[in-house]
Amino acid sequence: MTATALSVRNIRKSFGEDEVLKGISFDAHSGDVISIIGSSGSGKSTLLRCINFLERADSGEVAVAGEIIKTHKAKDGQLSPSDKHQLKQMRARLGMVFQNFNLWAHRTVLENIIEGPVQVLKHPKKKAVADAEILMDKVGISQKRNHYPSQLSGGQQQRVAIARALAMQPTVMLFDEPTSALDPELVNEVVQVIRQLATEKRTMIMVTHEMALAREISTHLIFLHNGRIEEQGPPQLIMENPKSDRLRQFIGKF
Amino acid sequence: MMDFFNNVFSWLPELLAATPLTLILTLVAGIFGLVFGTLLALARLSNILILSVPANMFMFVMRGTPLLVQLYLIYYGLGQILPGTWVRHSVLWPYLRDGFTYAVIALSMNQAAYNGEVLRGALRSIPKGQIEASMAMGMTNLQILQRVRLPLAFRDCLPVLTSDIIILLKSTALVSTITVLELMGTARMIQRESLQIYEPLIACGLVYFAVVMVLTNIMRPVESRLTRFRKGNA
Ligand SMILES: Nc1ncnc2c1ncn2[C@@H]1O[C@H](COP(=O)(O)OP(=O)(O)OP(=O)(O)O)[C@@H](O)[C@H]1O
Ligand SMILES: [Mg+2]
Numbered sequence: 001m002t003a004t005a006l007s008v009r010n011i012r013k014s015f016g017e018d019e020v021l022k023g024i025s026f027d028a029h030s031g032d033v034i035s036i037i038g039s040s041g042s043g044k045s046t047l048l049r050c051i052n053f054l055e056r057a058d059s060g061e062v063a064v065a066g067e068i069i070k071t072h073k074a075k076d077g078q079l080s081p082s083d084k085h086q087l088k089q090m091r092a093r094l095g096m097v098f099q100n101f102n103l104w105a106h107r108t109v110l111e112n113i114i115e116g117p118v119q120v121l122k123h124p125k126k127k128a129v130a131d132a133e134i135l136m137d138k139v140g141i142s143q144k145r146n147h148y149p150s151q152l153s154g155g156q157q158q159r160v161a162i163a164r165a166l167a168m169q170p171t172v173m174l175f176d177e178p179t180s181a182l183d184p185e186l187v188n189e190v191v192q193v194i195r196q197l198a199t200e201k202r203t204m205i206m207v208t209h210e211m212a213l214a215r216e217i218s219t220h221l222i223f224l225h226n227g228r229i230e231e232q233g234p235p236q237l238i239m240e241n242p243k244s245d246r247l248r249q250f251i252g253k254f
Numbered sequence: 255m256m257d258f259f260n261n262v263f264s265w266l267p268e269l270l271a272a273t274p275l276t277l278i279l280t281l282v283a284g285i286f287g288l289v290f291g292t293l294l295a296l297a298r299l300s301n302i303l304i305l306s307v308p309a310n311m312f313m314f315v316m317r318g319t320p321l322l323v324q325l326y327l328i329y330y331g332l333g334q335i336l337p338g339t340w341v342r343h344s345v346l347w348p349y350l351r352d353g354f355t356y357a358v359i360a361l362s363m364n365q366a367a368y369n370g371e372v373l374r375g376a377l378r379s380i381p382k383g384q385i386e387a388s389m390a391m392g393m394t395n396l397q398i399l400q401r402v403r404l405p406l407a408f409r410d411c412l413p414v415l416t417s418d419i420i421i422l423l424k425s426t427a428l429v430s431t432i433t434v435l436e437l438m439g440t441a442r443m444i445q446r447e448s449l450q451i452y453e454p455l456i457a458c459g460l461v462y463f464a465v466v467m468v469l470t471n472i473m474r475p476v477e478s479r480l481t482r483f484r485k486g487n488a
Pocket of ligand 2: 044045046176177
């Protein structure tokens with residue numbers, strides 16, 4: 001029995017009249033790699049953003065390593081974190097990698113990576129730099145340590161972003177289409193890093209369009225459609241025997 | 255003709271002696287202006303109405319009226335009111351009898367309004383993704399402001415802030431009208447005493463020009479260092 005790293009319960013979210021998430025629940029145990037697939041607009045990004053409260057859900061519950069993020073209903077009807085301090089701690093344990101990298105433009109590669117450990121985790125700078133060196137090696141960006149994001153290719157930027165998230169030693173990594181903004185020839189270098197993380201048994205939730213990658217590294221696959229989990233299970237099983245027409249159609253496109 | 259130029263140059267030492275005061279006015283009002291301007295920009299962007307509305311009005315009025323009018327109102331206005339109050343007997347009084355203090359107040363407020371407007375635009379144009387990355391990492395709002403928003407905003411509007419400082423430097427000439435003997439004030443005093451009209455003015459213009467050149471050349475490397483993160487500045 002492995003510990004539950006992330007537990008998502010009954011997340012609902014509407015934008016105006018449009019209900020984008022209609023009650024999503026799933027658990028990620030330690031070492032799980034959960035891929036979330038689904039067509040554009042099915043609510044994948046919104047789901048990830050509700051997990052770390054970049055987006056406020058209307059209802060539901062998120063727990064990281066068994067600790068529920070405290071919330072209350074705000075006046076506007078959305079779920080609002082009740083304890084700012086706790087929210088920050090929880091966010092620090094959820095490493096987020098964005099589609100568009102979102103590196104801090106005015107900081108070098110090294111500065112980007114040590115920012116969180118120094119400012120949020122209050123690590124001594126020396127330790128943070130030493131840790132960052134290991135991570136830069138791991139994602140193969142050491143030679144560029146003093147470069148600014150604008151001087152890097154997309155693939156390099158995304159690898160830095162992954163290192164930046166890893167530097168927080170998160171309980172769970174959240175990836176939102178980490179390769180979608182990349183030129184095709186740069187996809188592979190990022191995929192390799194993610195594959196490596198999977199073999200290290202890191203807990204990851206990954207929204208992706210890379211079906212081959214999802215199939216290869218996921219322990220669990222979730223197919224999102226119209227704000228609901230339409231189908232889920234082990235990736236091989238699901239991809240070879242899709243039960244719903246929607247999933248069959250979706251897979252057929254690849 | 256030769257005499258004319260000799261006269262011009264003869265006033266330079268006296269004018270150079272007055273230049274530090276011009277620089278101090280620029281520096282002090284520049285710093286106050288930047289600090290208050292930052293606060294004004296943040297107040298305007300906040301969704302707390304009792305902050306954003308007054309900040310908005312202040313900037314609107316300061317940017318919509320001549321500096322000279324503001325200077326007179328503060329000098330003659332405050333200068334009239336304050337002696338009748340407790341301030342008359344406070345430790346601040348010696349400073350408040352001096353035109354310099356009113357000059358700094360007026361210049362700072364004016365500069366704050368302009369800097370605030372520029373910074374507001376820069377703060378708003380920061381890519382949302384970089385702020386979300388900071389939030390997702392667990393940074394506090396204050397940390398995000400200090401470590402991400404302000405550094406990016408300042409870098410973004412550095413060229414405008416620099417040119418605002420140069421405009422401020424030249425605007426300090428106006429405070430000669432409220433008895434401050436900075437560069438311009440000194441030139442006017444020389445005019446009165448020597449009965450030369452053009453020579454002190456030309457000498458004074460030369461000094462302003464030289465100071466502007468020096469300032470521009472100080473800011474250029476600062477600018478390129480702070481913006482080297484941009485593409486093409488590598
Ligand atoms: N801030 C917002 N305001 C209003 N509507 C939004 C907002 N964010 C997302 N939506 C809507 O919610 C729906 C789901 O968006 P979301 O970005 O989660 O989809 P997605 O599955 O990530 O799509 P993609 O594969 O294109 O990234 C879309 O219809 C989108 O238009
Ligand atoms: Mg998306």
